[in-house]
Amino acid sequence: MSRIVFLNGSFLPIEEAKVPFMDRGFLFGDGVYEGVGVLDGRLIDNEAHLERLERSLGEVRIPNPYSRAEWTHLQEELVRRNGMTEGFIYFQVTRGVAERDFFFPENAEPTVAMFTQAKAIANAPAAEKGIAVVTVPDMRWQRRDIKSINLLAQVLSKQAAKEAGAQEAWLVEDGFVTEGGSSSAFIVTREGSIVVRPLSQAILPGITRKSLLWLSRESGIALEERRFTVDEAYAAAEAFLTSASNFVLPVVSIDGRPVADGKPGPITQRLRQLYLQMASAPAMAAE
Numbered sequence: 001m002s003r004i005v006f007l008n009g010s011f012l013p014i015e016e017a018k019v020p021f022m023d024r025g026f027l028f029g030d031g032v033y034e035g036v037g038v039l040d041g042r043l044i045d046n047e048a049h050l051e052r053l054e055r056s057l058g059e060v061r062i063p064n065p066y067s068r069a070e071w072t073h074l075q076e077e078l079v080r081r082n083g084m085t086e087g088f089i090y091f092q093v094t095r096g097v098a099e100r101d102f103f104f105p106e107n108a109e110p111t112v113a114m115f116t117q118a119k120a121i122a123n124a125p126a127a128e129k130g131i132a133v134v135t136v137p138d139m140r141w142q143r144r145d146i147k148s149i150n151l152l153a154q155v156l157s158k159q160a161a162k163e164a165g166a167q168e169a170w171l172v173e174d175g176f177v178t179e180g181g182s183s184s185a186f187i188v189t190r191e192g193s194i195v196v197r198p199l200s201q202a203i204l205p206g207i208t209r210k211s212l213l214w215l216s217r218e219s220g221i222a223l224e225e226r227r228f229t230v231d232e233a234y235a236a237a238e239a240f241l242t243s244a245s246n247f248v249l250p251v252v253s254i255d256g257r258p259v260a261d262g263k264p265g266p267i268t269q270r271l272r273q274l275y276l277q278m279a280s281a282p283a284m285a286a287e
C-alpha cells in the first residue's frame with residue numbers, strides 16, 4: 001500500500017503530492033506546523049495541539065483553513081487510510097504560493113500538508129535506557145512560542161548533538177536551559193521536585209509539558225516552574241524530556257556526565273507511566 005498524504009483538500013499517494021515551486025514555505029519558511037502523537041489509532045491531546053495551531057497561525061497572520069472539527073476529521077481519516085496505530089501525525093500550513101516578494105501576497109490560499117509517521121512510542125527502547133543530551137547555545141529567534149517551520153537552528157543543534165553521540169540538544173541562553181531542540185526539558189532536584197522553565201516567548205508551550213504538569217499536580221509531586229542552569233542540571237537527581245512523539249523520555253547523561261547513577265529515575269518512570277495511562281484513557285484529562 002502506498003503511503004497516503006493530505007495536500008490541499010485531497011488524500012493522495014505521496015509520489016503524487018506536489019507543492020508548487022513558489023510556495024512561501026519552501027522559499028521563506030513562511031508557515032507553521034503541529035505534530036500530534038498517535039496511540040492505538042487515537043490522536044493524543046489533539047484539542048490542545050489544534051488550539052496551539054490556531055495561536056501560531058494568528059501570530060503570523062495566516063488564516064486558519066479549517067475548524068477544529070474539520071482538522072480532526074482530516075487527521076483521523078489520514079490515520080485510517082494509512083492503517084497507522086502508533087506514531088506521529090505532522091501537519092503544516094504555509095502562507096501559500098506567490099511570486100517571491102517579502103510582503104504578504106494579496107490573494108494566496110494557504111497550503112495545507114499533512115503526513116503520518118509510524119513509530120513505537122509506548123515501547124520505545126529509548127524509554128527503557130534513557131537518552132544522552134548535550135548542551136549547545138540557543139541561537140534561535142525571539143518568538144520561540146510560535147511553532148514556525150523555520151527549524152534551521154534546531155537542525156544544526158540536533159546534528160551537533162548527534163555528532164557528539166547524543167540524541168537531543170539542550171539549548172542554553174544566559175546559562176539557563178531553555179528547552180530541547182524538539183522537546184521540553186525537565187530536571188528533578190535532590191529534594192524530589194520537578195523543575196521546568198515557565199512559559200514565555202523563549203520557549204514553545206509544549207502540549208506534553210502541559211499534560212505532564214497537570215499529572216504531577218494531580219499525583220502530588222512537587223513542582224517548581226522556574227528557570228534552571230546547566231550546573232543545576234548536572235547536579236540533578238533525574239532529568240527527562242517531553243514531546244508529542246516521545247511522551248516522557250528519561251535523560252541519563254548531560255554533556256557526557258551521568259545524571260545521578262546514569263539510569264532512568266523513579267519520578268521520571270512514574271510520570272511516564274501516568275502519561276501512558278492518560279493517553280490510553282483520554283477522558284481523564286478532560287475532567
Ligand code: PLP
Nearest residue numbers: 182183184204206207208243244
Ligand atoms: N519544544 C520544541 C522546540 C519543540 O519543537 C517541541 C516539539 O516539537 C516541544 C518543545 C515539545 O512540544 P509538544 O509536547 O507539544 O510536542
